[in-house]
Amino acid sequence: MKIIPILYHLNGLSYTVRCAEEIDADQLSQIRLQIDGETSFLDREPGEGMLSPFDFKHLIRTDLEAVNRLFLLAETESGKIIAFSRCEGSSLKRLKHKVEFGIGVLKDYWGYKIGPHLLQSSLTWATENKLAKMTLSVIETNDKAIKLYKQFGFEVEGILKKDKLLEDGEYYSTIIMSRFLSE
Template sequence: MTREGCYRVRGLTYTIRSAAMHDAKQLEKLRCRIDGETENLDREPGEDYIDEKGFQQIIAADTEHPRHLFIVAEVKGQLVGFARCEGTDLKRTCHKVDFGIGILRDYWGYRIGHQLLSHALAWSEKNHIKKVCLSVLEENKSAINLYKQHGFEVEGVLKADKLLSDGMFYSSLIMGRYNDV
């Protein structure tokens, strides 16, 4: 669970809050739309599809698991972005979580990514998580800059990790941030 926050940037007011069961239908549509707007993510539109029931299951599991977080960005009752942290119960890796984020292209530039990431990092520190990990396409310079501003470091490179629509292979950066907890 995370604290709700309301923000106003360049005339846009939005809320960052924990995902709730009633968000499942919107999340189904939002994820498909985001996948079609950018090649920065792992999926093509419609791949690894999650329906409303699937999102209900994820929300329920994330709400119960102490090392899971699911937060959303909302504008006037419509979801425009989301972020998740997912950890495990394995003793050797329970100190860390994987972070992922998606925001509709129309809402880039309003610091929504910054706020989603800030909420996730505050949650991770509060829950004594030592490390937050993520993967980012090497061409996604704005995301890489955002992560570096929040203390992430490049820990490795996965060469020729993704094949994009231009027929070229691109590398992914593995980044991590250590919490002083």
């Protein structure tokens, strides 16, 4: 599925939110690995669950063809990809009404409202495509993300207690959040 690209200017940074294309696969493979190494907020350790450029090309192609999938990225004026997000829906009839949202932003670009812009574009797309629900999961320690999601109308649906074991040897809970887009 596609959206119209949107250009943002904030604190000296200009970037465009647009749909991922197959030509982006090499960069996406590299920045996903980099993001995994910059934060413990995601599910993966650096190097786990690697997606090669070939894997990304396949994923992008699949997402472009499906009505309940969206793969967005944020790109600087110089062509550097600095963030990405995905909405992934199911092909199962009973689950086609909803999508799961996920996001990654390079640490050097935190604070430029990239996450909110990717989320807003995803919500607009989901609403326009008559999807009923968007879900996401967030680790309990990611206070900024939880606050952001609540500002966008997401509510806590549940908590998976001691769901993740991090490098500090401690277990952390995963918070499941959702927003209903149509009733």
